[in-house]
Amino acid sequence: MGREGLMGGLDAIGNTPLVAVELGGGPVWVKVEAANPTGSYKDRMALAMIEAAERDGRLLPGQTVVEYTGGSTGSSLAFVCAVKGYPxxxxxxxxxxxxxxxxxxxxGADVELIHSPDGITPRLIPAMVARAKEIADETGAFWTDQFNNTDMTDGYRRMGEEILEQVKSFDSFCGYVGTAGAFLGVTRAIKQRLPDLHRVAVEPAESAVLSGGAAGTHHIEGGGVGYWPPQLTRDDFDEVVAIPDAEAFASAREAARRHGIFSGPSTGANLAAARQVAARGRSVVTVQVDSGLKYLTGPLYA
Structure with a gap:
């Protein structure tokens, strides 16, 4: 059997649980994406980007892969590339x-860090993008370029289909927006069966670009990149809810202590937004983006 027949942990991606939580108001369900192998829903997009590039010849056997990432995408790509044999x-x-x-x-990834002591500033992500492009140009590496990669968005459709298998009907979906891949992939799949789905994009209040505000510095990893994600249009959501750093952190801590949902601040933002939407009597699905094990040394659980 060739290496392609030995996918190991890749077979564990997806088919994650959906759990009900009580936030007040309408019912709320949380998709537990920390059940993926690296503890994040980014495993779905990493596999989709790599396998699509393999199929159409953009990625050749043994070729180096390069990407800019806040960490979860990088962890997922490192996992997928390790199994498939790509530097x-x-x-x-x-x-x-x-x-x-x-x-x-x-x-096994080779990681280069850009110093940013103040947090996620409006300058940080563009600087990371520019450096990744430079490496790709200099070395001939395959650049997954997650923000512009439509294979990434397609990789999340199965997550929406799983939600529909687990809860047959609901009113709203709340999702924190970074690349917008998960938000778009999930909502597009769901709207095929539930055309009246109310789509709520979640972002940091300190960098509320989707709400029409200015880019700013914040600490909710996984989104709030300081500019409009290139695959997202105004027709792709029905509402934006901006959550402050402090509320996202408090919501994540509360979820661990009250509901046993151990997560990072982006999940806290999702839950805070879901609470607002459920307070109107709506039924809501949102996402545990990743595991709290990724945040034990930082301020969230200090």
Whole structure:
């Protein structure tokens, strides 16, 4: 059997649980994506991007892969590339959780960090993008370029289909927006069966670009990149809810202590937004983006 027949942990991606939580108001369900192998829903997109590039010849056997990432995408790509045998170069930053950087390196990725002591600033992501492009141009590496990669969005459709298998009908979906891949993939799949779905995009209040505000510095990893994600249009959502850093952190801590949902601040933002929407009597599905194990050394659980 060739290596392609020995996918190991890749077979564990997806088919994650959906659990009900009581936030007040209408019913709320949470898709537990920490059940994926690296503890994040980014495993879905990493596999989709790599396998699509393999199929159409953009990625050749043994070719190096490069990406810019806050950490969860990098961890997922490092996992997928390790199993499939591709060297991986990552551009990240010390603005993100140390656990994520260590995870990428544990899977064998070569990680370059951009110093950003103030957190996720409007300048950080563009600088990471520019460096990843530079590496691709200099080395001939395959650049997954997650923000512009439509294979990434397609990779999340199955997540929407799983939700529909687990709860037959609901009113709203709340999702924190970074690349917008998960938000788009999930909502597009759901709207095929539930055309009246109310789609709520979630972003940090300190960098509320989708709400029409200015880019700013915040600490909710996984989104709020300071500019409009290129695959997202105004027709792709019905509402934006902006959640402050402090509320996202408090919501994540409450979810661990009250509901046993151990997560990071982006999940906290999702839950805070879901609480607002459920308070109107709506039934809501949202997402546990990743595991709280990725944030133990930072301020969230200090």
């Amino acid at each position: 991986l170069k990552i551009v990240s930053s010390d603005a993100f959780a140390a656990e994520k950087i260590r995870t990428m390196r544990a899977f």
